Amino acid sequence: MSPGGKLRRKKNATMKVGCLSYNREGNRTMLAPAQMTMSAARSFVESGLAEINVDPSVLAQHLSIIKNGMRRLSDDPEAQQFFPYTVLKKDAMGWDEDAGYWCKRGSETKDYYHHCPEHVWDLESDLSRSFLPFLESCTNLTFWAWGNVRKLLRDIDAEYGLDIGRYFDNEYMVTRIVRYRKLLASIKEDALPHFDRDGITHHIWASHPGLMMYRDGTVHPVEETAWDRIAMFPGKKFLALVKGAHGDHGLHGARDAREMTNGDDRIAIITFTHCSLPPYALQWLQENDDRLKALADTYKL
Numbered sequence: 355m356s357p358g359g360k361l362r363r364k365k366n367a368t369m370k371v372g373c374l375s376y377n378r379e380g381n382r383t384m385l386a387p388a389q390m391t392m393s394a395a396r397s398f399v400e401s402g403l404a405e406i407n408v409d410p411s412v413l414a415q416h417l418s419i420i421k422n423g424m425r426r427l428s429d430d431p432e433a434q435q436f437f438p439y440t441v442l443k444k445d446a447m448g449w450d451e452d453a454g455y456w457c458k459r460g461s462e463t464k465d466y467y468h469h470c471p472e473h474v475w476d477l478e479s480d481l482s483r484s485f486l487p488f489l490e491s492c493t494n495l496t497f498w499a500w501g502n503v504r505k506l507l508r509d510i511d512a513e514y515g516l517d518i519g520r521y522f523d524n525e526y527m528v529t530r531i532v533r534y535r536k537l538l539a540s541i542k543e544d545a546l547p548h549f550d551r552d553g554i555t556h557h558i559w560a561s562h563p564g565l566m567m568y569r570d571g572t573v574h575p576v577e578e579t580a581w582d583r584i585a586m587f588p589g590k591k592f593l594a595l596v597k598g599a600h601g602d603h604g605l606h607g608a609r610d611a612r613e614m615t616n617g618d619d620r621i622a623i624i625t626f627t628h629c630s631l632p633p634y635a636l637q638w639l640q641e642n643d644d645r646l647k648a649l650a651d652t653y654k655l
């Protein structure tokens with residue numbers, strides 16, 4: 355592991371993943387969570403998608419910083435060395451909880467940076483420290499997303515008489531800034547059909563349309579370019595917590611409808627919120643993971 359890959363806490367700073375007590379340098383302002391009604395909880399559970407109106411000023415504060423930071427990072431191999439891909443730990447399924455920069459080529463052509471607020475990078479050079487506003491914006495959006503997810507979970511528990519929100523407390527949470535390389539892509543799909551590994555995916559924004567939800571043989575495009583709308587859908591761990599009682603929801607992919615020779619890369623911002631798995635949920639996921647993968651494959655072009 356490189357020197358930049360250590361997981362450590364900053365002195366004089368309180369940091370806790372998945373918890374609103376997060377406070378960096380003592381002067382951070384919490385972004386207010388979105389207003390949402392119980393119908394969002396019902397839509398999420400029963401159809402696998404909740405699209406929610408949010409205050410556009412939240413994204414307006416951070417979007418250009420994040421876009422420009424991601425372009426700089428993905429174009430500069432020297433900068434990438436400051437954010438080495440780092441596995442923080444394995445979850446109960448043996449899946450990686452990670453942070454850092456990753457460049458993927460092949461069936462999917464994308465570069466992404468995983469921002470885990472608890473993971474602190476060692477930034478000592480001027481170049482590395484020039485990314486501090488980018489990191490701070492990533493942190494702000496991550497905890498804003500957590501506020502929205504926490505509200506949704508409270509509503510789900512209340513509406514369905516469940517007690518699953520507690521499994522998300524203090525668990526791994528990561529925001530992915532992803533850049534799909536159009537000119538390098540060999541297939542039409544930015545992301546092949548799949549279920550996310552997390553509990554709840556909080557899709558914040560994308561520069562161009564592409565996100566598709568797949569359900570019962572149909573394809574449902576999601577509005578993701580607006581600044582005043584986010585989408586939340588279940589990952590496999592949520593399905594496990596409810597033992598798939600409402601259907602195999604959350605299957606999705608990304609199909610960019612533009613010509614493949616259009617070099618305007620698609621950039622997206624997504625926060626993944628994970629949860630712990632009580633024994634019954636771990637067992638359900640172990641028994642159903644292969645079936646879910648096979649189901650996703652049926653939607654490939």
Ligand SMILES: [Fe+2]
Binds near residue numbers: 545548549550606
């Ligand atoms: Fe996904």
